[in-house]
Amino acid sequence: MRLENNTKSEWTETIKSKRSFLDLRFKEIWDYRDLMSMFVRRDFLATYKQTILGPLWFIIQPVLTTLMFTVVFGNFAKISTDGLPKILFYLAGVTIWNYFSESFNKTSTVFTANASIFGKVYFPRLIVPLSIVASGLIKFVIQFALFIAVLIYFLLKPNSQIHPNAFALLTPLLLILMAGFALGTGIIISAMTTKYRDFSYLVSFGVTLLMYATPVIYPISSLAPKYKSFALANPLSGIVETFRYGWLGSGTFSWGALEYSFVFMFVLLFIGVLIFNKVERTFMDTV
Amino acid sequence: MSSLSIKVQDLSKQYRLGQVGTGTLKHDLNRLWYSIRGKEDPYLKIGGSNDRTIKGESDYAWALKDINFEVKKGEALGIIGRNGAGKSTLLKILSKITSPTTGEININGRIASLLEVGTGFHPELTGRENIFMNGSILGMRKWEIQKKLDEIVDFAGVAAYIDTPVKRYSSGMIVRLGFAVAAHLEPEILVVDEVLAVGDAEFQRKCIGKMKEVSSNQGRTVIFVSHNLGAVASLCETGLLLQNGNLICVSDIQVALANYASINSNDIKSLEEVNFRGPLIPFLQFLKIEINNLNPFKESIHISPENEISIELKIFSSCINPIRITFSIFKEGLRLFSLHDTPECVFQKGNFISKFSLPAFLLRPGIYTVGLGAYSKSDEWIWDDNVFDFEILSIFDEKNEQKNFGIINIKTISSAERISN
Numbered sequence: 001m002r003l004e005n006n007t008k009s010e011w012t013e014t015i016k017s018k019r020s021f022l023d024l025r026f027k028e029i030w031d032y033r034d035l036m037s038m039f040v041r042r043d044f045l046a047t048y049k050q051t052i053l054g055p056l057w058f059i060i061q062p063v064l065t066t067l068m069f070t071v072v073f074g075n076f077a078k079i080s081t082d083g084l085p086k087i088l089f090y091l092a093g094v095t096i097w098n099y100f101s102e103s104f105n106k107t108s109t110v111f112t113a114n115a116s117i118f119g120k121v122y123f124p125r126l127i128v129p130l131s132i133v134a135s136g137l138i139k140f141v142i143q144f145a146l147f148i149a150v151l152i153y154f155l156l157k158p159n160s161q162i163h164p165n166a167f168a169l170l171t172p173l174l175l176i177l178m179a180g181f182a183l184g185t186g187i188i189i190s191a192m193t194t195k196y197r198d199f200s201y202l203v204s205f206g207v208t209l210l211m212y213a214t215p216v217i218y219p220i221s222s223l224a225p226k227y228k229s230f231a232l233a234n235p236l237s238g239i240v241e242t243f244r245y246g247w248l249g250s251g252t253f254s255w256g257a258l259e260y261s262f263v264f265m266f267v268l269l270f271i272g273v274l275i276f277n278k279v280e281r282t283f284m285d286t287v
Numbered sequence: 288m289s290s291l292s293i294k295v296q297d298l299s300k301q302y303r304l305g306q307v308g309t310g311t312l313k314h315d316l317n318r319l320w321y322s323i324r325g326k327e328d329p330y331l332k333i334g335g336s337n338d339r340t341i342k343g344e345s346d347y348a349w350a351l352k353d354i355n356f357e358v359k360k361g362e363a364l365g366i367i368g369r370n371g372a373g374k375s376t377l378l379k380i381l382s383k384i385t386s387p388t389t390g391e392i393n394i395n396g397r398i399a400s401l402l403e404v405g406t407g408f409h410p411e412l413t414g415r416e417n418i419f420m421n422g423s424i425l426g427m428r429k430w431e432i433q434k435k436l437d438e439i440v441d442f443a444g445v446a447a448y449i450d451t452p453v454k455r456y457s458s459g460m461i462v463r464l465g466f467a468v469a470a471h472l473e474p475e476i477l478v479v480d481e482v483l484a485v486g487d488a489e490f491q492r493k494c495i496g497k498m499k500e501v502s503s504n505q506g507r508t509v510i511f512v513s514h515n516l517g518a519v520a521s522l523c524e525t526g527l528l529l530q531n532g533n534l535i536c537v538s539d540i541q542v543a544l545a546n547y548a549s550i551n552s553n554d555i556k557s558l559e560e561v562n563f564r565g566p567l568i569p570f571l572q573f574l575k576i577e578i579n580n581l582n583p584f585k586e587s588i589h590i591s592p593e594n595e596i597s598i599e600l601k602i603f604s605s606c607i608n609p610i611r612i613t614f615s616i617f618k619e620g621l622r623l624f625s626l627h628d629t630p631e632c633v634f635q636k637g638n639f640i641s642k643f644s645l646p647a648f649l650l651r652p653g654i655y656t657v658g659l660g661a662y663s664k665s666d667e668w669i670w671d672d673n674v675f676d677f678e679i680l681s682i683f684d685e686k687n688e689q690k691n692f693g694i695i696n697i698k699t700i701s702s703a704e705r706i707s708n
Contacts, residue, residue: 011294011393017386035423042409042420049411049452120403121424122383196312281386284379285302 024277029124039131044138058142062098066090073217080222082250083161088154089248093216095140095147096243100178100236101207103136107186108203111194111283118284125280126273129187133179140175151247163249170246170258174239177258177265181236184268191272191279195286215240219251232257235264291395292476292508293358293381298390300351300376300532301330314346349532350376354390356527356537360475363502363509365523365540367516367547372529374512378402381478381510396475396508399425403480405465410454414445414464417453421468435471443467463490470497477501481513492692495522516544517652517681521689544680557584563660567606567669571661574638575601578657578677588677592652592687592696596645596677600659603638608663610634612641615658616650617672618694622658648696652681 048054066087073079074086081089107129111118114128154162192199211217214236223231231237238257245253303314318328330347351373358364366374379385381392382400407424408417418439422432432439440446443464445456453461479498495518502509502522513519519526519540526543528535536546558573577599578588590596600612612634615625626643628634634641655677660670683689687696 011395013394013398015380015383015386015392015394017389017391032423032426034427034429037429038420038423042412042416045416046409046411117407117424119384120406121400123424123426195315284385 022274024273025124029126029130032123032127035123036127036131036134039128040135040138043131043135055142058139059146062091062094062143062146065094065098069094069217079218082219082221084248084250085154085162088150088162089219089244090217091147091150092244092248093240095143096174096178096240097211097214097216098143099136099140099175100182101211102139103133103179103182104186104207105203106132106136107183108189109193109200110187110190111279112190112200115284126187126276129183129190129276132186133183136182137175137179147247161250164247165249166246167242167253168246170242173258174243177239177261178236180265180269184265184270184272187272187276188268191275191283194279194283210234210236219244221252235261290360291357292360292362293395293510294393295354295356296391296393298351298354298377298380298387298392299349300373300380300385301347301388302350304346304348351380351387351529352532354534356534358508358510358525360395360508361502361506362525363498363511363523364525364527365519365543366510366512366527366529367519367543368529368535371531373532374529375480376532377529378478378480378510378512394476397426398476398478399469399472399474400478401425401469401480402478403465404462404469408453408461408465411452413452414440414449414456417464418468421465422472425469425472426474427472439464439467439471442470459490466490466494466497470494470501474507476508476510478510479512481515491518498522516547517689520544520681520683541682561671561674563669563671565660565669566667567610567661567663570604570606571610571669572603573600573659574603575599576659576675578675583675583677588675589680590677591680591682592650593647593682593684595647596650598643598657600641601638602634602641602661604634605636606663606667607635608665608667610661610663612659612661614643614660615672617656617658618653621694623655623694648686650679651687651691651694651696652679653694654678 048057051057053060069090070086074081074090110125110128110132118125151162151164154160155164189199189203213231213234215223215231220228220231220237220241238254238261241251242253242258245251314330318330321328354373354377366377368374376385378400379402380387381398382402383398384402405417405421407420409420412420415436418436419429419432423429440449443460443466445460445464448456448460453464456464477498498509498511499522501507509522511519511522523540525537526540526547527537528543528546536543538546558576561573563573576583579590579594579597580599581588598614602612604610611628611630613625613627616623628641656672657674657677658670658672659674660668662668
């Protein structure tokens, strides 16, 4: 811009009013990886300090939710569970869904919840949502262990109709997809809420509505054909269905649905990172 | 060029005044429309200077406007200015917390900013865990913290509590631990806000000492903001003076301090606005107050410590009983002393003048508040605690030594001799 174009290289860093949309600084995030692990550690350690049940709380929540679903949707509403034991059917849905909903809820308030730290010190802001998604993984592993224990219990029962199969090996991919969705939507919402708080009201009931639009409490096979295409348009449907198909052996599986989810997630995440990257530079002025 | 550590060019920062609401959305859409057509942001052209006392017509204000300066390697730069001058905004931009509206800053070296002590401390985590937490937030790698852990614990003096959650710490311990972590960062450029000044005098001296060591011995660049002009004068060789978002000067610290002293304060009330209380209000009016022949209601008062301080009051009284004028000097809410008219000169009806004087070198550098009033023999009174402020400048010589901590200077007579080997 100015006179000394040739001396630019002498500076290790330049702060400008505008930064290229695509200047995403992934290297900087890598440099701060220790901070990310500190955040994950802090979240895990601090959540249940000074509680009696400690990490047991990670398990109590899905157990109670599953019981509630079993009673309300299974016994009262008599929604089909594809011939699977109700408890197992709902627990599978709750386990994978919880990972998404928790991560999404937390990432959607990143800027407002961390304004006090963000206002005092600089570090790549993306570290915080990334650490939220990572610490959600710890919680998922504990809840997943519960799911496996219940699964084994039902497998050992005589005449069990449950057939875990090779598609269960897709679970890590499903988690990556869920993490990508939670991160993508979460950071878009969090970027919007820095200026307009309206979006934070959307999140609390939006997640619940989204759960009903995703086959968590019902199998896709139970839907009438005209609703089926709507359910399949939801990119989260394929993930939940695949999870259940792999571990329980019922429901539907298609590579197409997964590919659709993957493309959708990638686009969402990309847009999210772009918006987040733009907002993080000035959000302290408006938050 | 290579000896420069920071170069700031045409830096400006605009803030929107008022609340974020539907009007903001309209401006945002308008701005988007301009940027789609490749035009300049329409709101950048407007906006008054950042003078808080005058209500501008625009919704936008410039917190900083066209700032240019350079900082050399190893230099200690002090940023001074009144509240709202733009000091914190400048620090926030340097610290990358917010970005400038226009202009750019070139930086050479790792920059670490301390706008707060102990950022990210979690009350439930132990001292040790928080050292790692805070260190990582400030940009240290885990192994760097590990390497310096003992030094940090030592500097903070909290070895016995290191595995206790910090919520059990006293506030002083938290501050010491926070500063200890920050002090062991090794950035090429250290940006420090005055929040470091929390804590007692001993701790402040330790902080200033550590920063001095960082800048002069280790050749690192320090940028320091404080209202404590004494601390700025002792730490920094260069001063940068801001007023209402504009750069007034970047120069030798003593010159900058003298310029600072000559800037008029915006928040001086008038004599009529002083809130006197008491039964004598209808009977007594202060017509004019002067300190060293200057009117504290027209300009802010900055007195060199080597000058005597004389206060002159013009008063109209319609009191029936004889009255005595009295005033007190306060510093940070503490009443230092009170002075009274001598018992012989009693005033009743009429206009009169009352004079007080304080010896030179009595008060040490700082801001002092004058409380003023009168009372009669039958205990009728009039009084206000906060009539005007004046500042004793931080100019140090043998009679006003920097190492004399405290509020006043006193003459000491001391002797020392060897009594045995």
